[in-house]
Amino acid sequence: MDNSLLFANLFQKYLDNTCSGEEVDQLMVLLKDEAYKQQADELIERQLATQQDAVRPVDELLRERLSLRLQSILETEAPAEKPTHYIRRNRWWLVAAAIILLLGTGAYIWLSSPAIQPKPPVVQVQPESPLQNDVQPGGNKAMLTLDNGATIILDSAQSGALAQQGNTQVVKLNDGQLLYNQTAKSSGNPLTTHHSPLTYNVLSTPRGGQYQLALPDGSLVWLNASSSIRFPTAFTGNERTVEITGEVYFEVMPLRLRSGQKMPFTVYFSSSPAGGGGRLGSVEVMGTHFNINAYNDEASIKTTLLEGSVKIKKDAASAILKPGEQASVSHSFQSSQVIPVQTADVEEVMAWKNGAFQFNGATIQTVMRQITRWYDVEVEYKGNITLHFAGAISRNVNISQVLQMLEKAGGIKTSITGKKVTVMP
Template structure:
């Protein structure tokens, strides 16, 4: 959302023409200003306050901005772009100005409980386990406790959205390798503890295929979608993750792989330790250090490692949406997976402002879309299981 759009919202607010969503937004900003003491109740200080806001706005355009205050569950990320900082200060200044020009009895912030007619709840712990014999178990419906026996392995579902294999039983299993697959639907996520004790977090619309016992000189798994790994170190049995033509050999512990088919590239990001990324067609390899990311295109072109902000990469695993300077379609793909909705663009070729947002993935879809409308130039509506991008 650009500055003229913000100013238009504030003009409508002052004239009493705001929509309920816009009214709630301005109420939240003003409430935060009052709570932090930036907006005094003394109306005699109004003129000085307005001048102060004006100076702060001009200063924000030429200097490094400060982080914006919290707005309930939505926290805008500190921006280095001056226009984003200017937009925040315009909203803060405008909100204070219009509220202070209202009669005092109207200044109280009213919390609304009105819900949109159309809304979508967030995803949750949902997955299907496919056993070696092809039997499927819907983990949403399965009771907690032991749910299957695979060779000498006990498969246990815990009450916190976690599937665990009995590693002690597997250490003496010398039978031929059998494989299980854990898959999450759109709107689902799940955590898995592999037979060696390594931990895996699956994002929505993802899967991992793995042996029910690790034997030989290598631990190998295959994934689709996105997964985060915390691997138990074993120098005699390296851990390898495969996806199509990409192989990630784990020389350390904590890393994330984003390998959705509808993304332009497969991305591997290292948080701790060391990993080696290579291609099956022999187009080279790369070794990552913590805080670095490498990309593999669908044409098997492997990029050089680059430093990245791991907070944004790992937001999904930490229960957050975190976008910094993100393009609209990248954000919409994530929302489509997590809320199990389809995206319809009224104007697919339209350019939109970069999006900035940091909020919980436990929020309803309407709350996320409200925040995105404030942080960018797009507007949205929900029609059943569709997000209409206006």
């Protein structure tokens, strides 16, 4: 058979999930051959054109990252100390997972175990008839609480100027982002508040909500579901401070004082809604991109650095992160302890911002906590489930498709009654 026809045949058999182990090896060899790159691109584009709207493709940034990961997997050689046949098979299922996401089916997942590592089955989520009790995914939903106590529901507010806070105008852009502009004072707006420079607003997202904010200094902030940030309507003095709960990603604008020194930016993470006290620690920033996961129902508060430098502080303990590192502070952390720092899985950490769930050996409880926040549901467990899950799925699909994917990976059954999800072995 002509190699071009062989490649197309193997590619289609892979999509149909009918490739044998030998055929998978053949496909891998052809994928690594530069001569078939154009044909592979054409096959992928053709497949994308036939995708149904029921399962949306991941966004372009995530697709680009997965493409790079796929390329890295194809170029990586197996470690010598591991059996070659196992590594080849394991790498191939990683490749398969990446290809599925690149093709826009939006999901792959498999079961893993701390004790054994079987060949992980890749699951393609096909559109199925919607369940009677289905739940749609979350979206851009948030509430802004002004210094005078007035509240604005941002998802229903029209684009344009929303409020005047002293010399700062609060604006909702057409893409939904909230922006703080320094302007001259105006009057006549019922939400106008005359205040000192240290008045604060609070942006909070509900379960099933996320939102993006541009702070008065130009720093960008993304809030995940069930999160909040308390911030001043104008940064004055020699430092910038904000307070958060939940999960928040920052891209901090580097600023300098008149003396030429960098203007500090400090994030405090709290156990109660922002501004309500109960500070658990802080992150000191030097112009950087980082993510803080400070949910109360997680075992620890995790700060992950993507770019720049940050210093984590908890009581008398501290740690400085380099890009690609993550610091974890447990809720029972003692000041005499050392803050642990480890290499981070940045793609897993940032999956929520890029429109996906992504897990790497997560327990069912960890998986369902994310699902609970994004779909605004309650979860009940019946029976003991000790399985671990690895994989990814778009956050833009209904909850039924997420649950179907988990079921197809094996080991659990689920049901939905209203806003309650039951999980059982």
